[in-house]
Amino acid sequence: MQPTRRELFSWVAASGITLGLSRLSPAIALPFEASQTLPGRADAPRIGRARIDGIAKVTGAKLYASDFRAADMEGWPTATAHALLVRARDASHVFAGLNLDALPATAQPTKVVGAADVAASALRAPPFYAGDLFCPIGQTPLYLGQPVALLLFTDFDAYDRARIAFREDSALVRFGAETGPRTGPNYAALRFTRIAGPTPEAPDIYSPLQEGWISPGFTEGGGRPIWKPLPTAQGGDYARGATYGEEIRALLAADTPDLLVLKRDFQTQSVDPMFLEPEAGLGWYEEGAGALHLVLGVQSPFEAAEALDYMLAQAPATLRPKRLDLDFASLGGGFGGRDHTPFPLYVGLAALFLPGRPIRLAHDRFQQFQGGVKRHAFDMRSQIGVDRATGRITAFAADHVLDGGGLANYSASVAVVGATAATGIYDIPKVDVTTVAEHTRGVTAGSMRGYGTLQTMTAIETLIDEAATTLKIDPIDLRRRNLLTAGGRTMTGNPWTVSVRTPEILDKLEAHPIWRDRAAKKAAAAPGVRVGTGVACCTKDYGTGADCSLGRVEIGPDGRVTLQADAVEMGNGIGTAIARRVAAILGQSADAVTVARIDMYDALGLVTSGDPYAMTQAEQDAAAKDPRWVPAISSATSASIGAHVSTQAPAQAARIIFRFGLWPAALDLWGIKAGDPREFLAEEAFWQDGFLIMSGLPPLAQTAIAARAHALKGITGAMAHAFSRWAWAQAAFPLGGLDWAADIDALAVRYGDEPFKVIDRSFVFFPPTAYNRIGTAFTSSCGTAVRVEISVPGGAIRIVQAYSVFECGEVLVPELVEGQAQGGFAMGVGYALLESLPPFEDGPGNGQWNLGDYVVARASDVPLHHLQIEVLPPVSPREPPKGMAEVVMIPVVPALLNAIYDATGHRFQSLPVTPAMLRKVIA
Amino acid sequence: MTALSLTINGTPFGPIEVRDDLSMNDFLREVLGMTGTKFGCGAAQCLSCVVIVDDPAGSSATRPTCVMPAVSFNGAHIRTVEGHARAGQLTALQKAFVAHYAFQCGYCTAGFLNEAQVLLERLEAAPIPRAGLEQAILDALDGHLCRCSGYVRYHEAVRDVVLAEPARYLL
Amino acid sequence: MMILLRLPSLIASTGAAALAAGLLMALMAPAPVSNAASEGLAPPASFDSIKDPATRSAALFTELGRVLTSPRCVNCHPVGDRPLQGDSQRLHQPPVYRGADGKGLAALRCSACHQAANYDPARMPGHDPWFLAPREMAFEGRTVAQLCAQIKNPATNGGRSLADLVHHIGDDSLVGWGWAPGPGRTPAPGTQKEAKALAQAWVDTGAACPVD
Structure with a gap:
C-alpha cells in the first residue's frame, strides 16, 4: 500500500520540503464505508470459508479507528x-x-x-x-x-x-493543598436472598423474582451499607428479605456437627482488558x-x-x-x-x-493503562454449608465488595451479575448474597469479559474443591450431587430457559485422561517438580436482559448478498458469523458485509422510550401500541451476544427474503402453481453448492432464483429489529397474504428494486417487564481440566496439559468458536497467574504502566500443543446459537487454583498466584 | 532534522527531512500514512510494530519501529505487512493465517506475519530437524503479544507452512 | 543534532548525570518511577578516618557495592538466562534469553531493540554492544560480601586482574550506561568517575572484602 497523496500534502505542510515524493502514485481517499465493507467483491472468491476480514487483516488494510487520518477520509481537509x-x-x-x-x-x-x-x-x-x-x-x-x-x-x-x-x-x-481522596456514595448495594420451598416443585418461600430486588438503603458513617434489617418503618421490603438472609447466616454460624461450614475470603485483582489497539x-x-x-x-x-x-x-x-x-x-x-x-x-x-x-x-499504552476501563477488583467472603452425610450444599452466603473506581460506569451491573453468579452451577436451597460496588479514587472499572462472574465463580469453584477435599468426596462427584439442572431455580428464583449441559460436561471432565491419570502423574513427578491436577466447571449468562439486533439484508438479481448489521467487529468474527448464518438461508455468502452500522435502518422508523430495565408493564403495554416502538434500538456488542443476538435480525430478514422472494421465484421456475401442496414446503428445501435442492424437483441455481425474484418483484431486501429480554420479542407481519410471525419486532421490506417500505406489525408480544427480576436465564457452561508442574524451589509454574469442554448450541463458525476458547484460556491464565494492577497511587492511574510491568500471557505461558478444546454438539439440530466467548475463560482460573492446591497443598485466596507466592509455600 | 532515504517494500522513499527523534513507527504511520504497521505499546514489549529489515548480506531480522528513531533506518531496505502480497497473490504464510483463523482482531497480525516470515527465511537458509520445529516457532514468536487468540492457531499456521514444504525448511 | 526535549526542572533535580553517546536523542532525566534517590558516592578520602587498611578497604568496597547492587548493574548480571528489567527488577519483557554469545537467541537478538544509544521517547536503552554478563558473573541475589569475593576471583570475573576490574568499572562504556540510563530508570549512584575512584582506592588498600 502506498502512502496517499493527501498524507504527503500534510507532511509538506509541516516541513515545507517536498523532496523525492512526486514519484508516489496518487491515491484517492475512499469513502470510509468501503474500508469496512468486507470481504469485498474482489476478495470474496479468495476468502472461501475463512473470516471475511481475513485478507484485509493480513495485508495491512486500513480497518481500525487508529488507522485513519484526515487524508484517508473522503471530503475532509487533508491535514491532521x-x-x-x-x-x-x-x-x-x-x-x-x-x-x-x-x-x-x-x-x-x-x-x-x-x-x-x-x-x-x-x-x-x-x-x-x-x-x-x-x-x-x-x-x-x-x-x-x-x-x-x-x-x-x-x-x-x-x-x-x-x-x-x-x-x-x-x-x-x-x-x-492535600485534601485526601474524595469520597462518594456507593454505586450500588444489593442483597439477593432465596429460600426454596420444601420440595423442588414447591414455590420458593422467598426469592428476588417473587419479591423484587432489594437494597438496604442505609449506610453507616464510612459509607458501607448496613445489611442488618433495621427496626424501622422504612425499607420494609428490604427488612423482609434481610430477615430471611440473616436466618441463613445464623444457620451457617451454628456449630452443627452434621454440617461442614467453610468460611473463606477471596480477593481478586484489578486488571486491564489490554486490547492491543489503544x-x-x-x-x-x-x-x-x-x-x-x-x-x-x-x-x-x-x-x-x-x-x-x-x-x-x-x-x-x-x-x-x-x-x-x-x-x-x-x-x-x-x-x-x-x-x-x-x-x-x-x-x-x-x-x-x-x-x-x-x-x-x-492513547499510547501508558495513557490506555491510565485512562481505560478496568476489571473490578473483588473482595469476597463466602460461607458454604455442606451436609456431611449427603454432600448436598444446604446453604450459601457471601458478601462482595467491588472497587468501582472513579466513575459509576457499569459498576452496579457488574455487582449484580457477579452476585447472581455466586452459586455457580449449583442448586442451593438457601442463598444470601450481599454486594456493594464502591466509589474509590482508582481508575474507573467497568465491563470486561467475565463481568463479575469470573471473580465470584472462581471463589465458589475453589470453595467446592476444598469442601470435596475436606469431606473426602471426589470433586466431580460432589459437583454432580449439587448440580442445578434444567427446570431447577437459580438464586434469583427463575430457572434457566436454555439447555443445561453441566451433567455432560462433568462426565467429559471425569473421563478425560488429565483427570483420570492425575494420581499416576503425581506419583511419577520428576525430582524437583510438584505435579497437580485441577478441574472446575462454570456457567455464564449471555445477554443482558435488553439486547437488540439490527440487520439489513439485500439480494441482487445476480444473487449477490449484501449485509449490514449494528454489531461491532472486535475480533469475534461477528461479520463472518452473520454471513455464515445468512448464507445458509440465502444460498450464497455475502460479498459485502458491513458491521457497526447503526444508521441504515431509517425505513423502520423506530422509536423508543423509557428504560427497558426499569419500565413497568403498564408503560410497556402503552408504548407497544405504537407499531414503531421498541424497548431499545441498538445495544453494545458485549455479553457474548454475538452468535445469539447479533445474528438474529439479519437471519430473520434473510428468512423473509427467502420465504417471500426466493421461494416464490423457485416455485415459478419449477412451474408450481398456487394451490399446489408443495407451495408451503419452503422449510424442506435446502441449499447445496449454490443450488436449491428439493426432492423430486430439479436443482435451481441460486443466481437464477434471485433473477426471477427480482423479475417477479418479490421481496429482495429486508431489514429487521429484534429485542430480547431473556426471550425474544415476537411479532406478526402481513406478508404474502399470511400473518408471518417471527422473533423480531420491526420489519421493512423491499420488493424488486423498489425502496424499502415499513410493514406494520399486526401483533406484538414483548417479554414481560417482570423478567427484569431474572438474574440469568440464558446460560452456557464450560468445564476445564488442567495439569500443572511447579518447579522446586523456584516456584515457576507450567501448564503441561489442559482441556476445555463447553456447549454453545448451533456452532455457526467452528474455527471462531474454538479460537474464542483458546483465547479465553490464555486470558484465564493471565488472570490466574500473571496480571495485576495495584489500586490507587502505584496503579495505572499514575501513567507509568506499560506491558513490561503488566504481564499478559504469552505463547510460552500456554500449553500450545497440549490444549484440547471440545464443543458438545447441540441438543437438537434446531438449537439456536448460544453465547460462549466469556464462559470459556472462567473455569480456567479456578481449575488452575485447584491444580495448584493439588500440587502444593496450599489454597491461595488471592490472585494472581505468582512464582514468589508459590516459592513460599513449597519451601 | 536529518534527510532520510530508505526502501520500503521495494520502493525507494526520500530523501525526506525528518525530526531526529521521530520514531520509525510515527514516520510510517503519520508521515507516510502506512498504518499496516501497528502501534501497540511504544516500548518494544508487544512487538506488534515490527518491520523486516533486509541486511545487504542477505539476512533479515525484525525491528520494533516504536523504539527506534526513523533516522536509524537511513539507507535501510525494509518490508512491511503491506508488501508481502505481490500482484494480488498472498504469500503461503498469509494464506495460512487466513485459512487457520489464526488471528481474531488482527491488530497483532502484521507483527506475527513479519516475524514468521523472517523465521521461514532463516529456516530456508539453515534448515533444522523436524523435532525442533515447534520450539523454533516458539522462540521466534514468543515476543509477540496477542490478546485474542491464545496463540494456538498462529503457531499451527506457521507449522503447516513449514510442513507443506519440508524439503525447503527442514533437515 | 537536535535536542528537542529540554526539561530544565528535571535536569536540575538529577544533577549532572552524564549522558552516554546519546546523540540525536532527547536529553531527559529519569522519570520518578523509583523512590530510590540516586545519591552520590562518598569519595575515597572520606574513608581516610578508618585506620585499619583492611577495614578501610572493605568499607570502600561496601560503598562501591551500592553501584554493583543497583538495578542498572544487576539486571544484566542475572542468575538465569533472562535479564531483569526496570527498577523493580522483574524479568525482561519481552522474554529474551542470553543465547550463545550473551546477545540473545537468533530469533530475538538484543540489538533488535537496543541500538547504539538510548532512545528516550520510548525509554529504550541503547549501547553498542548490548549484552548480558556471563552466567558465572551473576550479581543477582548476591550480598556485597559475596559480590566482593566473586569479583576478585578470575574464575568468576571474566579473568580480570584487579587493575582490569578498575578499568571495567571505571572506563567501560556499557558499564557507564548505568549512570545515564535515560528516563524511567534510576541511574546507578554517583558517577562512573566516582565509582572508578572507589574501585581504585579499594584495590590500593588491598582489595579486602566486607563481611556480611
Missing part, C-alpha cells in the same frame, strides 16, 4: 491535528492547573481545553459518565487518571514532544455545515452516539453541531473495555474546540 488528553496522576491534592511554561516552545499546544471551557459551553457529561469531564482547577480529582485538560496541536511534532514531556514530568500538572479516534468539526464528523472504535456505537448527543445538547446554538456524522471502525480487541467508554466524548471535544481542522486523539 493531534490532541493530547492530560490526566491526573494524583487524586489527593487540589488540581492547580497546568504548568505549560515548563514545556519547551516546540511543544506548546495551539489550544487548551479544560473544565472551564466545557462549562462555558454548557457541555454536559452524560449520566452514565456522571462526574466532571475535566477536573476543575481548585478541586481534587475525583479519581486517578481523571482528565484535567485536552491539549490541541496543529502540528504532530509539538504534540509528540508534549506527550512525552507529560509522561516524564509530573510537575507539568500542578497540585496544591483507543483512538478522529474528528472534524465542519463548521460551515455544522457537522461533527467522528471516526470511532467502540463496542457500543449507538450508545456513543447518544452520549455525544447528550453532551452537546445544551450547548449554545453557535457551538452546537447540527449534525453528528459518525463512522465506526473495526476494533483491535475489546473484551468489554470499549463498551460504554467515555473516550468518544473527548474525540468529540477535540474536534469541537479546533473547528475546521481534522484532529486525532489516540
Whole structure:
C-alpha cells in the first residue's frame, strides 16, 4: 500500500520540503464505508470459508479507528491535528492547573481545553459518565487518571514532544493543598436472598423474582451499607428479605456437627482488558455545515452516539453541531473495555474546540493503562454449608465488595451479575448474597469479559474443591450431587430457559485422561517438580436482559448478498458469523458485509422510550401500541451476544427474503402453481453448492432464483429489529397474504428494486417487564481440566496439559468458536497467574504502566500443543446459537487454583498466584 | 532534522527531512500514512510494530519501529505487512493465517506475519530437524503479544507452512 | 543534532548525570518511577578516618557495592538466562534469553531493540554492544560480601586482574550506561568517575572484602 497523496500534502505542510515524493502514485481517499465493507467483491472468491476480514487483516488494510487520518477520509481537509488528553496522576491534592511554561516552545499546544471551557459551553457529561469531564482547577480529582485538560496541536511534532514531556514530568500538572481522596456514595448495594420451598416443585418461600430486588438503603458513617434489617418503618421490603438472609447466616454460624461450614475470603485483582489497539479516534468539526464528523472504535456505537448527543445538547446554538456524522471502525480487541467508554466524548471535544481542522486523539499504552476501563477488583467472603452425610450444599452466603473506581460506569451491573453468579452451577436451597460496588479514587472499572462472574465463580469453584477435599468426596462427584439442572431455580428464583449441559460436561471432565491419570502423574513427578491436577466447571449468562439486533439484508438479481448489521467487529468474527448464518438461508455468502452500522435502518422508523430495565408493564403495554416502538434500538456488542443476538435480525430478514422472494421465484421456475401442496414446503428445501435442492424437483441455481425474484418483484431486501429480554420479542407481519410471525419486532421490506417500505406489525408480544427480576436465564457452561508442574524451589509454574469442554448450541463458525476458547484460556491464565494492577497511587492511574510491568500471557505461558478444546454438539439440530466467548475463560482460573492446591497443598485466596507466592509455600 | 532515504517494500522513499527523534513507527504511520504497521505499546514489549529489515548480506531480522528513531533506518531496505502480497497473490504464510483463523482482531497480525516470515527465511537458509520445529516457532514468536487468540492457531499456521514444504525448511 | 526535549526542572533535580553517546536523542532525566534517590558516592578520602587498611578497604568496597547492587548493574548480571528489567527488577519483557554469545537467541537478538544509544521517547536503552554478563558473573541475589569475593576471583570475573576490574568499572562504556540510563530508570549512584575512584582506592588498600 502506498502512502496517499493527501498524507504527503500534510507532511509538506509541516516541513515545507517536498523532496523525492512526486514519484508516489496518487491515491484517492475512499469513502470510509468501503474500508469496512468486507470481504469485498474482489476478495470474496479468495476468502472461501475463512473470516471475511481475513485478507484485509493480513495485508495491512486500513480497518481500525487508529488507522485513519484526515487524508484517508473522503471530503475532509487533508491535514491532521493531534490532541493530547492530560490526566491526573494524583487524586489527593487540589488540581492547580497546568504548568505549560515548563514545556519547551516546540511543544506548546495551539489550544487548551479544560473544565472551564466545557462549562462555558454548557457541555454536559452524560449520566452514565456522571462526574466532571475535566477536573476543575481548585478541586481534587475525583479519581486517578481523571482528565484535567485536552491539549490541541496543529502540528504532530509539538504534540509528540508534549506527550512525552507529560509522561516524564509530573510537575507539568500542578497540585496544591492535600485534601485526601474524595469520597462518594456507593454505586450500588444489593442483597439477593432465596429460600426454596420444601420440595423442588414447591414455590420458593422467598426469592428476588417473587419479591423484587432489594437494597438496604442505609449506610453507616464510612459509607458501607448496613445489611442488618433495621427496626424501622422504612425499607420494609428490604427488612423482609434481610430477615430471611440473616436466618441463613445464623444457620451457617451454628456449630452443627452434621454440617461442614467453610468460611473463606477471596480477593481478586484489578486488571486491564489490554486490547492491543489503544483507543483512538478522529474528528472534524465542519463548521460551515455544522457537522461533527467522528471516526470511532467502540463496542457500543449507538450508545456513543447518544452520549455525544447528550453532551452537546445544551450547548449554545453557535457551538452546537447540527449534525453528528459518525463512522465506526473495526476494533483491535475489546473484551468489554470499549463498551460504554467515555473516550468518544473527548474525540468529540477535540474536534469541537479546533473547528475546521481534522484532529486525532489516540492513547499510547501508558495513557490506555491510565485512562481505560478496568476489571473490578473483588473482595469476597463466602460461607458454604455442606451436609456431611449427603454432600448436598444446604446453604450459601457471601458478601462482595467491588472497587468501582472513579466513575459509576457499569459498576452496579457488574455487582449484580457477579452476585447472581455466586452459586455457580449449583442448586442451593438457601442463598444470601450481599454486594456493594464502591466509589474509590482508582481508575474507573467497568465491563470486561467475565463481568463479575469470573471473580465470584472462581471463589465458589475453589470453595467446592476444598469442601470435596475436606469431606473426602471426589470433586466431580460432589459437583454432580449439587448440580442445578434444567427446570431447577437459580438464586434469583427463575430457572434457566436454555439447555443445561453441566451433567455432560462433568462426565467429559471425569473421563478425560488429565483427570483420570492425575494420581499416576503425581506419583511419577520428576525430582524437583510438584505435579497437580485441577478441574472446575462454570456457567455464564449471555445477554443482558435488553439486547437488540439490527440487520439489513439485500439480494441482487445476480444473487449477490449484501449485509449490514449494528454489531461491532472486535475480533469475534461477528461479520463472518452473520454471513455464515445468512448464507445458509440465502444460498450464497455475502460479498459485502458491513458491521457497526447503526444508521441504515431509517425505513423502520423506530422509536423508543423509557428504560427497558426499569419500565413497568403498564408503560410497556402503552408504548407497544405504537407499531414503531421498541424497548431499545441498538445495544453494545458485549455479553457474548454475538452468535445469539447479533445474528438474529439479519437471519430473520434473510428468512423473509427467502420465504417471500426466493421461494416464490423457485416455485415459478419449477412451474408450481398456487394451490399446489408443495407451495408451503419452503422449510424442506435446502441449499447445496449454490443450488436449491428439493426432492423430486430439479436443482435451481441460486443466481437464477434471485433473477426471477427480482423479475417477479418479490421481496429482495429486508431489514429487521429484534429485542430480547431473556426471550425474544415476537411479532406478526402481513406478508404474502399470511400473518408471518417471527422473533423480531420491526420489519421493512423491499420488493424488486423498489425502496424499502415499513410493514406494520399486526401483533406484538414483548417479554414481560417482570423478567427484569431474572438474574440469568440464558446460560452456557464450560468445564476445564488442567495439569500443572511447579518447579522446586523456584516456584515457576507450567501448564503441561489442559482441556476445555463447553456447549454453545448451533456452532455457526467452528474455527471462531474454538479460537474464542483458546483465547479465553490464555486470558484465564493471565488472570490466574500473571496480571495485576495495584489500586490507587502505584496503579495505572499514575501513567507509568506499560506491558513490561503488566504481564499478559504469552505463547510460552500456554500449553500450545497440549490444549484440547471440545464443543458438545447441540441438543437438537434446531438449537439456536448460544453465547460462549466469556464462559470459556472462567473455569480456567479456578481449575488452575485447584491444580495448584493439588500440587502444593496450599489454597491461595488471592490472585494472581505468582512464582514468589508459590516459592513460599513449597519451601 | 536529518534527510532520510530508505526502501520500503521495494520502493525507494526520500530523501525526506525528518525530526531526529521521530520514531520509525510515527514516520510510517503519520508521515507516510502506512498504518499496516501497528502501534501497540511504544516500548518494544508487544512487538506488534515490527518491520523486516533486509541486511545487504542477505539476512533479515525484525525491528520494533516504536523504539527506534526513523533516522536509524537511513539507507535501510525494509518490508512491511503491506508488501508481502505481490500482484494480488498472498504469500503461503498469509494464506495460512487466513485459512487457520489464526488471528481474531488482527491488530497483532502484521507483527506475527513479519516475524514468521523472517523465521521461514532463516529456516530456508539453515534448515533444522523436524523435532525442533515447534520450539523454533516458539522462540521466534514468543515476543509477540496477542490478546485474542491464545496463540494456538498462529503457531499451527506457521507449522503447516513449514510442513507443506519440508524439503525447503527442514533437515 | 537536535535536542528537542529540554526539561530544565528535571535536569536540575538529577544533577549532572552524564549522558552516554546519546546523540540525536532527547536529553531527559529519569522519570520518578523509583523512590530510590540516586545519591552520590562518598569519595575515597572520606574513608581516610578508618585506620585499619583492611577495614578501610572493605568499607570502600561496601560503598562501591551500592553501584554493583543497583538495578542498572544487576539486571544484566542475572542468575538465569533472562535479564531483569526496570527498577523493580522483574524479568525482561519481552522474554529474551542470553543465547550463545550473551546477545540473545537468533530469533530475538538484543540489538533488535537496543541500538547504539538510548532512545528516550520510548525509554529504550541503547549501547553498542548490548549484552548480558556471563552466567558465572551473576550479581543477582548476591550480598556485597559475596559480590566482593566473586569479583576478585578470575574464575568468576571474566579473568580480570584487579587493575582490569578498575578499568571495567571505571572506563567501560556499557558499564557507564548505568549512570545515564535515560528516563524511567534510576541511574546507578554517583558517577562512573566516582565509582572508578572507589574501585581504585579499594584495590590500593588491598582489595579486602566486607563481611556480611
